[in-house]
Amino acid sequence: MLQEQKSEFTKQTILNESFKLFYKNGFKTTSVDTIMKTTKLTKGAFYHHYKNKKELGLAVISLKLQERVFKGMIEPLQQPGNVVNILENTFSERLKSFSLHDKKHGCPTNNFINEIGDFETAYQMALKQIIDNWRDALILLLERGKTEGSIKQNISSASVAVYLISAFEGVRGIRKLYDTDVILDEYMSGLSIYLQQIKH
């Protein structure tokens, strides 16, 4: 295999395994040794590709988490159709689509935010980028709804966007405490009530 391809493959493998382990066991409490054991590689390989654990953490945030939020929560907003329907579908369907694993361990982005969002500026900024992108995409959709007449004119799109994101991330955490989906069903019903209010 070409050296460049092989090297890139190794780096991606480390990144992917790291994401999984951070998601399952937390960032700070997952050691470089543990990561490299799952990749069947050694520490030498790790420190050849990444400067240190911090650089890996930032890579997981700006590559894995960013992509996950984009595909799951932002891209679905950019379709044509009724704005309120898109909102309800995006938030509800996303929740329904989660595996047991993903329900148990919450939102990987929210986990990072709560674990290291107040730890170092570099992490803070990388995570902020994700939320800002999400918020902006929601605002854009809500403004389209106002233009099309499906969303009330007198409500602040930014406020609705932030409230929607907050509730979603919040319930992803709270669900960790329960063994059933009752809390998710209640969330979805609570979301519906909210969307009724912003509908024109």
Add this chain to the structure above:
Amino acid sequence: MLQEQKSEFTKQTILNESFKLFYKNGFKTTSVDTIMKTTKLTKGAFYHHYKNKKELGLAVISLKLQERVFKGMIEPLQQPGNVVNILENTFSERLKSFSLHDKKHGCPTNNFINEIGDFETAYQMALKQIIDNWRDALILLLERGKTEGSIKQNISSASVAVYLISAFEGVRGIRKLYDTDVILDEYMSGLSIYLQQIKH
């Protein structure tokens, strides 16, 4: 000093310092050594009063966190007055009352939930208790509102309760990423919009 009093004082000191350090730096990443250094006591004292770190963690959850949520978010719900006003005041005033430290580090309960809510059943259950109490208190208030005619009859109190809690906990995390209170203002405005919908 009486032995019993002195002993209880020491145990409380360890508990209080632990809460502060867990809040600031996380549970898993705060060592028993670090805790005992701030108390000016030694490891011998710690392991005399607590079986292990897990027991301490559970004590912080069921004593410190429980009390904090009760005083800040449950007790204010149990006053007489218009239900919608009580809800708006409780959630908004609480946010406004937070110090810079508390804004920076989010909600200590939510931090525990996201860090170890999926780690061990014992933690899960202790944390679940807090959320259940909060949820129950909100449902009780909303049901009173329905009886009094200030809250719409056809909305599920449990759903509204869960959505309110989720959004509150969610924004406490997200605020960590920002250096300003803009996100909190947007949350509060988004909350207002929600409460308009459930008002009769």
Add this chain to the structure above:
DNA sequence: TATAAAAAATACTAGTAGGTATGTTTTTTA
């Protein structure tokens, strides 16, 4: 006031953490 018991201090263990120094293997290139 001697003795027992509780509270706390000291010294230690075995295991894990991030990171480094150096060696070996593989691939590229001249």
Add this chain to the structure above:
DNA sequence: TAAAAAACATACCTACTAGTATTTTTTATA
């Protein structure tokens, strides 16, 4: 095909981790 460079492996270092064993100090009690 030999030398250079990149990819990866091995061995190790220092600092820190939860927890234990033992000793000293303080307090209660007979």
